[in-house]
Amino acid sequence: DTGVSQDPRHKITKRGQNVTFRCDPISEHNRLYWYRQTLGQGPEFLTYFQNEAQLEKSRLLSDRFSAERPKGSFSTLEIQRTEQGDSAMYLCASSVTGIHGYTFGSGTRLTVV
């Protein structure tokens, strides 16, 4: 088991373009989470899946953001019409129960220019 994998590690995009990130969780973990981390801040919750069902979304997740987990395995996070304020580290995590903590991936750093 290689842990939680995220791809790409870095993404530079022009404002207005769409971007998509991928997360592959630990195979036995049925819960998958997306977080966003800006410089000097702690991670902020975006959304959460249990298997393929998206059970909760933060108010931070505007309608330009969409996340999917089609078969309860990997997940994608898409940002449409990117804005400079979207520049951040996007972290994916997975867990079995949540109350015992998550395993985080290394993140995707997005820079919108």
Place this chain on the structure above:
Amino acid sequence: GDSVTQMEGPVTLSEEAFLTINCTYTATGYPSLFWYVQYPGEGLQLLLKATKADDKGSNKGFEATYRKETTSFHLEKGSVQVSDSAVYFCALADQAGTALIFGKGTTLSVSS
């Protein structure tokens, strides 16, 4: 809503010094508490956890005790090393385990 407050950094120490990073929380019910560490350019790693009052989490010489009476989960280490230099995040999970709520992080810098 639930929240976590941790001491502002940066914390600058000499090698072998004693470390304390304060963390307090506000939550309904009985949350689980965590310390995560983030090394430069990397994701977050779970350092230690405690899931009920009076539990002590420990790992790699770090310790933290879940104190419900003071709603605190302070991180301590008796003798820090240069390799401990990182950002430390205190976090809580509600009883449903829906989402982790993080503090803003405390940067630790240890010099030899």
